[in-house]
Amino acid sequence: MTETHRWRGVIALSLAAGAVGLAIDRPSMLLLSVIGVVFAAYPHVLSEPTPKLRIERRLSNSTPRPGDEVTVTVTVTNEGGFLPDVRIVDGVPALLSVSVGSPRKGAVFWPGRSVSFSYRVGTKHGKHPFEPATVVARDISGAWEVETTISADTELDCTATEADGPLRDQTLDQVGRIVAQKGGSGIEFYRTREYRAGDAMHRIDWNRYARTGDLTTVEYREENAATVVLLVDARAVAYRAATDEPHAVAYSVSAAEQLLGSLHRDRNLVGLAAFGREACWLEPGAGRSHRAKAQRLLATHSAFASIPPTEEPEHEEQVEQLRMRLSSTTQVVLLSPLSDDAIVETARRLDAYGHRVSVISPDVTGEESVGQRLAGVERENRLSALRKSGVPVVEWKSETPLAAALMNRPRKVNA
Amino acid sequence: MSTAIATRRPTRLASALAVCVALAAMWKLNASTTALALEAVGVTALTGGFGLWRRDWKIAGALVGTLGLAGFAGAVGVAFSGVVGMSGIIRLIPGLFGIFVLALALVPVRGTGSRTLVKVGTGLVFVAVLASGIFNAVSLGALLLAGAATVVAWDAGEHAINVGEHLGRGRETRETELVHIAGTGLVALLAVETAKFSGGVGPSGLSLGSLVLLLVAVVLLAVALHD
Numbered sequence: 308m309t310e311t312h313r314w315r316g317v318i319a320l321s322l323a324a325g326a327v328g329l330a331i332d333r334p335s336m337l338l339l340s341v342i343g344v345v346f347a348a349y350p351h352v353l354s355e356p357t358p359k360l361r362i363e364r365r366l367s368n369s370t371p372r373p374g375d376e377v378t379v380t381v382t383v384t385n386e387g388g389f390l391p392d393v394r395i396v397d398g399v400p401a402l403l404s405v406s407v408g409s410p411r412k413g414a415v416f417w418p419g420r421s422v423s424f425s426y427r428v429g430t431k432h433g434k435h436p437f438e439p440a441t442v443v444a445r446d447i448s449g450a451w452e453v454e455t456t457i458s459a460d461t462e463l464d465c466t467a468t469e470a471d472g473p474l475r476d477q478t479l480d481q482v483g484r485i486v487a488q489k490g491g492s493g494i495e496f497y498r499t500r501e502y503r504a505g506d507a508m509h510r511i512d513w514n515r516y517a518r519t520g521d522l523t524t525v526e527y528r529e530e531n532a533a534t535v536v537l538l539v540d541a542r543a544v545a546y547r548a549a550t551d552e553p554h555a556v557a558y559s560v561s562a563a564e565q566l567l568g569s570l571h572r573d574r575n576l577v578g579l580a581a582f583g584r585e586a587c588w589l590e591p592g593a594g595r596s597h598r599a600k601a602q603r604l605l606a607t608h609s610a611f612a613s614i615p616p617t618e619e620p621e622h623e624e625q626v627e628q629l630r631m632r633l634s635s636t637t638q639v640v641l642l643s644p645l646s647d648d649a650i651v652e653t654a655r656r657l658d659a660y661g662h663r664v665s666v667i668s669p670d671v672t673g674e675e676s677v678g679q680r681l682a683g684v685e686r687e688n689r690l691s692a693l694r695k696s697g698v699p700v701v702e703w704k705s706e707t708p709l710a711a712a713l714m715n716r717p718r719k720v721n722a
Numbered sequence: 723m724s725t726a727i728a729t730r731r732p733t734r735l736a737s738a739l740a741v742c743v744a745l746a747a748m749w750k751l752n753a754s755t756t757a758l759a760l761e762a763v764g765v766t767a768l769t770g771g772f773g774l775w776r777r778d779w780k781i782a783g784a785l786v787g788t789l790g791l792a793g794f795a796g797a798v799g800v801a802f803s804g805v806v807g808m809s810g811i812i813r814l815i816p817g818l819f820g821i822f823v824l825a826l827a828l829v830p831v832r833g834t835g836s837r838t839l840v841k842v843g844t845g846l847v848f849v850a851v852l853a854s855g856i857f858n859a860v861s862l863g864a865l866l867l868a869g870a871a872t873v874v875a876w877d878a879g880e881h882a883i884n885v886g887e888h889l890g891r892g893r894e895t896r897e898t899e900l901v902h903i904a905g906t907g908l909v910a911l912l913a914v915e916t917a918k919f920s921g922g923v924g925p926s927g928l929s930l931g932s933l934v935l936l937l938v939a940v941v942l943l944a945v946a947l948h949d
Binding site for chain 1: 841848851852855856858862865866869870872873876877880881884885888889890892894895897898899901902905906909910912913914916917918920921934937938940941
């Protein structure tokens with residue numbers, strides 16, 4: 308609670324009136340100063356407001372497509388006593404902008420009153436949790452002010468429909484089905500080779516034996532489930548954005564979400580990790596509950612918050628920590644805007660340690676200013692440096708669906 | 723898609739009430755009705771002019787704004803011609819200027835409203851109240867009402883700026899503004915009655931000096947309460 312001291316001036320007025328009255332011997336002026344005294348006492352007969360409010364948010368569509376407009380209806384209910392002056396500012400997600408109406412409302416709350424207001428937001432790609440609403444309650448004189456927040460878990464999920472349509476199955480399958488380059492037992496034909504003693508009878512190509520008299524063995528492509536860790540670059544430098552767009556971390560998280568779905572569907576073991584304010588780590592695993600856990604982490608873990616971290620641990624340390632956790636056969640899919648050289652170095656190092664690294668890089672560089680163009684060129688250089696050292700990089704422009712970007716990628720991720 | 727930007731300017735209702743209450747205070751001090759009407763027209767035209775200017779109707783805005791200034795000049799002119807003697811000028815001219823300054827603060831001319839200009843404006847109106855008291859120009863009741871109205875005008879102006887900063891100029895704030903100003907208005911009436919009452923029952927034998935001492939004591943008490 309704070310005191311606004313807004314009524315201080317009336318005491319000065321009282322003193323002025325009183326002084327003039329004294330100087331020129333006018334009782335009426337002294338009475339004028341009584342008015343000032345009454346106003347000075349006014350705030351002190353009132354008690355400070357104690358807001359007890361509950362907030363509910365309704366979205367007209369909680370899983371819109373990017374670019375859609377969503378109507379947010381906010382209902383605030385008073386569960387305490389009379390509040391003569393309440394100002395509410397709803398916590399619109401940082402990346403969304405209000406297009407129609409206002410997320411602000413002033414209201415008088417008598418006990419039990421509910422006040423509703425609504426506004427429209429334009430949606431952008433990514434998951435957008437609402438921040439708590441800020442509430443300022445004042446008493447009727449305006450001398451006492453209480454500022455507090457009320458929260459309700461509301462989230463606008465604008466990722467699900469991004470890679471819809473025929474593209475998605477086709478292309479995400481490419482990333483998902485990670486096939487082994489060695490023959491063995493499977494169902495897809497791989498090659499035939501000369502018979503070696505001990506080969507199973509049913510694997511011998513009897514047709515060829517009948518034709519040529521040579522014993523050959525048919526080998527099938529061995530299908531291994533891969534172990535993949537989706538690594539999101541959420542360091543402060545990754546919170547870059549082109550003007551009026553979601554930042555790169557929002558894109559990375561949404562890409563991780565989509566990859567998670569497709570990799571899980573193809574029965575790969577998928578884990579989750581992040582560089583950022585806090586190490587996020589989810590052991591690779593499979594199954595529905597593991598997937599749900601991963602999705603929950605992506606939505607709620609503080610490493611993926613929508614505001615850049617103010618301080619973060621040493622990057623080297625985090626890389627080392629991650630390396631200890633990765634098992635030797637684990638692949639890494641790094642999601643990063645490649646906004647500095649350290650992350651390129653990290654990708655190379657992980658690759659050198661034997662973890663197959665592939666990079667998906669959302670492009671958030673702009674063309675508007677010299678600085679932006681320079682950043683774009685630097686990013687291009689980093690991309691080619693990575694490609695030169697054998698790390699496949701998928702460039703993802705924000706206007707194209709991830710699926711389309713993956714279709715154009717230079718080469719397959721191999722086990 | 724146009725993005726709605728919150729306009730953190732003083733709210734309309736409280737601003738209009740502040741100016742109206744200040745005009746009422748001047749009316750209580752026997753300012754000429756013509757002058758006040760011209761002043762009201764001037765302030766309205768000025769507001770309209772700024773509104774048009776902001777909507778990029780620059781020429782129309784400038785014309786209407788000039789009309790506002792002309793209205794204000796007319797008000798001052800009428801006030802000058804109507805009053806007799808120096809005392810009338812000292813009593814009424816600061817008040818008319820004060821209302822104009824208050825309007826400039828709340829329109830607002832630039833930025834998100836100016837608390838200082840609100841203080842200066844209502845302060846000038848209060849100078850008019852003090853002058854009227856000094857020259858014994860109006861009845862005690864009118865003087866007290868005008869003094870209380872000055873405080874209400876200042877409060878409404880400050881409230882308009884402060885709500886505007888929090889919530890912006892929109893339709894969403896009317897009820898809190900009305901309730902707040904109604905509260906202040908009630909206290910103002912109560913204060914006037916208290917002042918009249920204490921004037922009536924005051925110990926007539928008490929000298930002015932001791933009355934002042936009493937009053938200073940009360941004011942100091944109020945100051946102590948505030949800190």
